[in-house]
Amino acid sequence: MSKTIPDFTVNFKYEASSLFMMKIGIIGCGYIGSMIAKNFKKDVLACYDRNTERMNKLSHILNRDIKCSFEEILKMDLDLVVESASIDAVRNLVPDLLKSGKDVMIMSVGALADHELFSTLKKIASENECRIYIPHGAVGGLDAIRSASFQGIEKIVLTTRKNPEALGMSVLKEKTVFEGYASEAIKKFPKNINVSVALSLASEKEVYVKIIADPSIETNIHEIYVKGAFGKMNLIFENLPSENKRTSILAALSAINLIRTLKSEIVIY
Ligand SMILES: NC(=O)c1ccc[n+]([C@@H]2O[C@H](COP(=O)([O-])OP(=O)(O)OC[C@H]3O[C@@H](n4cnc5c(N)ncnc54)[C@H](O)[C@@H]3O)[C@@H](O)[C@H]2O)c1
Incomplete structure (x- = not known):
């Protein structure tokens, strides 16, 4: 398992000058969370992880302390919260994020195999007029x-x-x-x-x-x-796997692309 690319930032080329600002929170500060922080330094305002060291690492990447409790994230005015944590986090944290009126991007999409959870999240999103985004992840098409x-x-x-x-x-x-x-x-x-x-x-x-x-x-x-x-x-x-061998680099890129799309007036879909 040696062919990994440890780190990267994406070159947005011609779109860079026209990207809108967003207020982003991250739940889960591992590989995907870190890649989002690295690529959207100005937009990421808050992060939460059950592992404090991981939150400190993300704060270090951004050169400012963005670590928060989950309750603090719920109270913040954020355009998007990225769930890049675990199936458990989708089940236990995403319902409250949606109830607080925030759009949520779900990386641990496996959680949605639970039909009851899927229907509940859809209902809460609809009642609170917010959206659930699912990036293409490790595959395309x-x-x-x-x-x-x-x-x-x-x-x-x-x-x-x-x-x-x-x-x-x-x-x-x-x-x-x-x-x-x-x-x-x-x-x-x-x-x-x-x-x-x-x-x-x-x-x-x-x-x-x-x-x-x-x-x-x-x-x-x-x-x-x-x-x-x-x-x-x-x-x-x-x-190619990332530094987290279970996660492909393409999965982090899919989250980055979705955020870039939300920030851009050009939508390539
Ligand atoms: N959609 C896809 O195709 C795709 C591809 C790869 C990974 N994933 C999923 O995306 C998620 C993130 O991947 P990664 O490689 O960044 O993982 P990672 O293990 O590098 O990081 C996950 C972080 O989330 C934290 N965390 C987990 N559960 C938590 C909870 N309940 N509350 C607070 N913090 C919690 C962990 O402490 C860890 O720091 C995983 O669930 C993974 O399975 C999805």
């Missing part, structure tokens, strides 16, 4: 899959191949470690297979998932096959 879903998707299959270390297991040769539907996959691999739930939401059909532990690879490979009235789609992503 959600836009096309969403469009295709309007005429019905017959079949959607995700095959994910990762190094066993990233899956938190020790396997000496290639082995299929899971086969079944997304809602089961996310219970068994809550930090590894968020993409399956994002794809299920986009397609409005539960994705069939195969997870392969492969010690011969260093990348996180996702292959998506979709068949429907529109025709067929084959998508392959060969992602």
Whole structure:
């Protein structure tokens, strides 16, 4: 697992001068939270993590103390709160964020495999006139899959191949470690297979998932096959892992791109 890019800031090129300011809070100051802080230094006003060291690290990146309690974040005037923490945080913290009238970006999208939680969050968002944003995460093509879903998707299959270390297991040769539907996959691999739930939401059909532990690879490979009235789609992503081996760099970039879109008068979707 040596091919990681430890750090980066994104070059926004021609759009940079026309980006609007936003007031952003971050829940979860790990890899994705840090990447957002690095790329939107002026916009990030607050952060919360159950690990104080992580909050200090983010404050250090921004050169100002932005650590807050969750209650302080609820009271702040923020345009967007990014959840980049865990499924547990979506379940326990996102409802109150929405009740306080804040738009929320959910990275731990696996939480939404729980249909009851999904409906509750939608209802609270609607009652409080706020939005829940779900970035494409570690795969792409959600836009096309969403469009295709309007005429019905017959079949959607995700095959994910990762190094066993990233899956938190020790396997000496290639082995299929899971086969079944997304809602089961996310219970068994809550930090590894968020993409399956994002794809299920986009397609409005539960994705069939195969997870392969492969010690011969260093990348996180996702292959998506979709068949429907529109025709067929084959998508392959060969992602470099970040410093957090379970998280692909592309997932952090997807959060950065979504914020950039919200800050820009140009929307490329
Ligand atoms: N949508 C996707 O495709 C995709 C891809 C990669 C990662 N993810 C998910 O995004 C999230 C963040 O990923 P990361 O790589 O930055 O993780 P990370 O482990 O580097 O950081 C997560 C941080 O959140 C904090 N945290 C966790 N639960 C918390 C809670 N209940 N309250 C307060 N703080 C809490 C942890 O202390 C940690 O500092 C994870 O849930 C991960 O599974 C989604």
